[in-house]
Amino acid sequence: xxxxxxxxxLIDGVVVFQAEKGWVEDFAAAAIYDExxxxxxxxxLARQDEASNHVVEPYPIVVEMRAGHYAPKxxxxxxxxxxxxxxxxxxxxxxxxxxxxxxRA
Amino acid sequence: MYRYDEFDAGFVxxxxxxxxxQVERRxxxxxxxxxxxxHRLMNGLYLQLHAxxxxxxxxxxxxxxxxxxxxxxxxxxxxxGYGHFTTRQNLQFNWPALKDVPDILAxxxxxxxxxxxxxxNCIRNVTADHFAGATADEIVDxxxxxxxxxxWSSQHPEFSFLPRKFKIAVNAAPKDRAAxxxxxxGLQAVRNENGEFGFTVFVGGGLGRTPMIGHKIRDFLPxxxxxxxxxxxxxxxxxxxxxDNKFKARIKILVHEKGEAAMREAVEAEFAAGERVGLELxxxxxxxxxxxxxxxxxxxxxxxxxxxxxxxxxxxxFSSFMLCxxxxxxxxxxxxxxxxxxxxxxVPGDATADQMDAVADxxxxxxxxxxxxxxEQNLVLPHVALDDLPAVYDRLASVGxxxxxxxxxxxxxxxxxxxxxxxxxARSIPIAQRISERFGDGARAKEIGPLKIKISGCxxxxxxxxxxxxxxxxxxxxxxxxxxxxxGGSGDETASIGxxxxxxxxxxxxxxxxxxxxxxxxxxxRDDSEDFLAxxxxxxxxxxxEALYERSAGSDI
Numbered sequence: 238x239x240x241x242x243x244x245x246x247l248i249d250g251v252v253v254f255q256a257e258k259g260w261v262e263d264f265a266a267a268a269i270y271d272e273x274x275x276x277x278x279x280x281x282l283a284r285q286d287e288a289s290n291h292v293v294e295p296y297p298i299v300v301e302m303r304a305g306h307y308a309p310k311x312x313x314x315x316x317x318x319x320x321x322x323x324x325x326x327x328x329x330x331x332x333x334x335x336x337x338x339x340x341r342a
Numbered sequence: 343m344y345r346y347d348e349f350d351a352g353f354v355x356x357x358x359x360x361x362x363x364q365v366e367r368r369x370x371x372x373x374x375x376x377x378x379x380x381h382r383l384m385n386g387l388y389l390q391l392h393a394x395x396x397x398x399x400x401x402x403x404x405x406x407x408x409x410x411x412x413x414x415x416x417x418x419x420x421x422x423g424y425g426h427f428t429t430r431q432n433l434q435f436n437w438p439a440l441k442d443v444p445d446i447l448a449x450x451x452x453x454x455x456x457x458x459x460x461x462x463n464c465i466r467n468v469t470a471d472h473f474a475g476a477t478a479d480e481i482v483d484x485x486x487x488x489x490x491x492x493x494w495s496s497q498h499p500e501f502s503f504l505p506r507k508f509k510i511a512v513n514a515a516p517k518d519r520a521a522x523x524x525x526x527x528g529l530q531a532v533r534n535e536n537g538e539f540g541f542t543v544f545v546g547g548g549l550g551r552t553p554m555i556g557h558k559i560r561d562f563l564p565x566x567x568x569x570x571x572x573x574x575x576x577x578x579x580x581x582x583x584x585x586d587n588k589f590k591a592r593i594k595i596l597v598h599e600k601g602e603a604a605m606r607e608a609v610e611a612e613f614a615a616g617e618r619v620g621l622e623l624x625x626x627x628x629x630x631x632x633x634x635x636x637x638x639x640x641x642x643x644x645x646x647x648x649x650x651x652x653x654x655x656x657x658x659x660f661s662s663f664m665l666c667x668x669x670x671x672x673x674x675x676x677x678x679x680x681x682x683x684x685x686x687x688x689v690p691g692d693a694t695a696d697q698m699d700a701v702a703d704x705x706x707x708x709x710x711x712x713x714x715x716x717x718e719q720n721l722v723l724p725h726v727a728l729d730d731l732p733a734v735y736d737r738l739a740s741v742g743x744x745x746x747x748x749x750x751x752x753x754x755x756x757x758x759x760x761x762x763x764x765x766x767x768a769r770s771i772p773i774a775q776r777i778s779e780r781f782g783d784g785a786r787a788k789e790i791g792p793l794k795i796k797i798s799g800c801x802x803x804x805x806x807x808x809x810x811x812x813x814x815x816x817x818x819x820x821x822x823x824x825x826x827x828x829x830g831g832s833g834d835e836t837a838s839i840g841x842x843x844x845x846x847x848x849x850x851x852x853x854x855x856x857x858x859x860x861x862x863x864x865x866x867x868r869d870d871s872e873d874f875l876a877x878x879x880x881x882x883x884x885x886x887x888e889a890l891y892e893r894s895a896g897s898d899i
Contacts, residue, residue: 248369249439250393290371293389311821313760316769317391321761323689323771327422327437328392 238301238310239269240276242283243317244292252317252329253292255283260292263334264318269300269307308336343406343712344489344634346454353496354451357458361385362444369441384464386457387443391764396435396443397460398450402470402488402512403431403715403722407702410713412453414698420446425698427683427691429755429806430509431469431715432460436762458496463504465495465576469511471519472716475635476678476724478670482531482539484514486632487568490623494569501576505583506591508576509548521717521833523547523556524809526593527575532562540564545575545605546597549803553839554594557602559609565628567613570621574613578605638710638725643675647728653735660735662746662788668731675728679709680748681721681738686778689771690756691719693743700741708734717806718755720748750787751795751860752778755806759799759816760823766799768816768823769849773797776853781860790860792873796831809833811875812859813840814852825852829859829886830878841883844891855890862889 241264242255253260254267261267270276276297283295299310309315319335320328329335346354361381368378382388386397398413405413413433417425420442421435428434438446450456459466468488475483491510495501501508513520514531522528528544541563547556563571579593582600597605654661668677681701683691693701701721705713708730714722726734738744747753754777757763759770774797781787796810800817807813813828824846831840847855860874862885867877878886 245389245393247375248441250389250437252392287375290369293375312818312823313391313766316760320392321771322769323761323775 238272238299239307240272240279240297241267241269241300241307241309242276242279242295242297243267243314244283244287244295247290247293250293254318255279255295260286262329262332264309264329264336265306265334272299306336343404344401344631350454350493351451354454354456354458357385357456358444358447358451361447365440365444380462383461384458385443385447386460387438387440388461389764390436391760391762393437394440394443395762396438396446396457397428398433398435398455398457399460399467400431400433400455400715401492402468402474402485403472403717404474404485405713405715406453407706407711407713409453409455410698410702410705412449412455414695414702416446416449417695417698424692424694426689426758427693427715427719427721429691429717429719429757429804430467431472431717432467433715434758436758461507462502463506463508464502465491465498465504465508465510468492468495469509469520469525469717471513471515472714472718472720472722473519473669473678473724474514474714475637475712476671476676477515478672479517480515480531480672481533482514483632483635484512484520484529484531485635486628487529487531487541487565488512489631489634490568490628491572501580504576504580505585506588506593508579508593510572516835518833518835518837519716521806521809521837523837524549524806524833525556527572528556529568534562538564541568543571543575545609546594547837548592548594549806549808550592551589551801551803552592552595552598553803553808554598555837555839556594557597557605559602559606566623566625567618568623570616570618571609571613573621574609574616577612577616578608582608637672638712640673640676640710640725641727643673643727643729645674647675647731650728650731653732659744659746660732662784663735663744664731666746666750666788667748668726671725673725677726677728677731679723679726679731679734680716681723681743682745682748682753683720683743684747684753684774684778685742685745686747686752686783687775688778690754690774693721697741697743700737701743704734704737718753720753745783747783747787749792749794750783751781751790751793752783752787754778754795754797755810756797757799757804759797759805763799763804765802766816767801767818768799768825770797770799770805770814770816773814773816773825773849773852777856780853780857789870790864790874791870792875793860794832795856806833807831808839809837810840811878812856814856817846819846823849825849825855827852827855827859827890829883830875832875843883843887858889859886862886
């Protein structure tokens with residue numbers, strides 16, 4: 238288990254994830270923090286980006302290992318990281334950016 | 343249709359330019375999100391699960407061809423090529439970029455549309471019977487009253503910061519197609535013994551986490567007093583409604599806690615004491631607004647169309663379409679056509695830009711340029727000559743919109759649920775898709791008869807599950823989606839809140855549970871003419887409960 242910091246990009250609302258440097262659209266490229274101090278520090282950094290109007294409403298999500306890859310633990314976050322389950326042609330999944338371990342029925 | 347006058351056009355244009363300035367200031371960093379949020383919400387712009395979401399008002403569900411084409415154009419140019427028609431007769435775009443929204447609003451203003459008051463604690467889009475102005479059974483077109491309320495309530499200084507959002511619905515036929523008793527204020531147009539128009543007034547209905555059926559507080563309100571009386575209700579609510587707890591802030595809670603009699607007394611006292619100058623509706627003004635909604639000039643027709651009947655005789659699917667999707671029109675030889683946005687396996691309420699264009703063309707060619715959006719997430723061609731039905735049907739079929747299932751088991755209302763919504767606790771669209779795939783739109787659905795299934799993905803109940811004959815509420819339990827089922831709800835003139843069957847069902851089992859309910863109904867109905875709701879009201883919950891939890895392997899207990 239670990240944590241990832243996510244937010245929406247201010248200018249277009251796109252879901253983004255905090256990476257080593259800046260924010261990325263692809264969940265697979267997100268930085269993963271140990272729960273606790275590291276995640277808190279990352280969130281503090283994200284709040285600075287919020288204050289400087291790059292992103293909106295950053296928050297941490299819990300991720301876990303599935304089939305050798307990290308994936309969001311909660312269904313809500315899995316959908317947010319991939320796109321609507323009813324329209325695979327929309328959202329990040331349409332650009333090959335969904336969490337690698339998320340197998341869709 | 344109502345047309346903007348100079349004032350309306352100026353007002354909307356001013357709001358567009360205000361919002362453009364607000365967006366620029368937000369993007370520059372002059373406004374924080376906290377400062378900006380109320381401005382974007384007042385313009386219908388939410389931040390949802392994947393992106394921003396723009397909710398566009400379709401006042402009382404009435405659209406022109408031109409407006410529909412503009413929505414299609416916006417879908418292509420600024421969104422992802424489709425739009426979602428909602429249970430509030432509105433349209434939502436799920437993917438707009440904040441930087442583009444001022445341009446989208448300017449495009450909307452060019453066809454007399456906007457997104458004002460589609461969010462926030464104000465009087466929201468006033469909804470109405472989607473067959474209004476066309477249906478054979480109405481005593482008057484309710485839309486002029488809805489338009490008057492819309493004008494009066496737009497940016498109303500006293501009622502723009504209510505304890506909570508406020509929804510008003512107007513209906514004018516004995517059949518309530520606007521679910522008025524599930525609204526904060528429900529208005530039923532009636533005629534008194536002198537033949538004068540007025541309203542029966544219901545207050546305190548609503549769904550959400552505390553579902554309530556509205557209380558009748560006035561049998562007959564003269565139409566001239568419409569605004570003064572609504573203002574009196576809102577004043578009582580504004581003063582006495584709870585602001586300390588968001589979940590108890592709707593007027594339904596006030597009415598429930600205060601009691602129907604005390605609420606009536608308070609409203610009547612406020613109404614009697616209130617300053618009515620400027621609020622009394624002059625007959626001339628009602629007539630002026632009514633003129634915008636005049637029935638279009640329709641060529642005289644025979645009551646039965648030979649062309650239509652010939653097609654009916656040889657095409658079973660067309661015949662089903664006639665039976666389910668065509669309602670009686672007030673003009674002889676015409677019909678009111680429901681365009682189902684519920685293809686089997688489809689997403690309830692979604693329409694592609696190409697479909698919107700096709701529907702706009704049909705409205706232009708066959709329906710006096712008019713369209714309606716229903717709270718059941720369908721579209722309506724209100725004025726179609728029976729002679730034209732075969733052609734209309736064929737053109738609808740060519741764009742995947744001729745599903746003959748209006749009012750049947752697969753005509754399901756579903757909120758966007760967890761696939762789009764930041765508030766949702768479970769998905770609702772996939773459940774709707776699987777139910778419609780199970781029952782289809784053919785012989786099986788027809789055999790089951792009228793049945794309203796409504797699905798919400800959280801307790802806020804945007805999918806109206808409490809008033810579904812079968813209601814499904816998606817919840818999350820220990821990280822898994824689970825679905826609670828209610829039976830016997832109704833949003834019509836016999837409004838009732840559905841009763842919970844018992845423990846919920848997993849996503850895997852919920853469709854089987856619906857099938858168990860449907861099979862139980864079919865086994866116990868007196869005959870084909872006893873529909874699901876009537877049968878449920880006759881026999882009650884017991885046989886369904888027994889089938890679900892004692893006999894069926896589908897239950898999760």
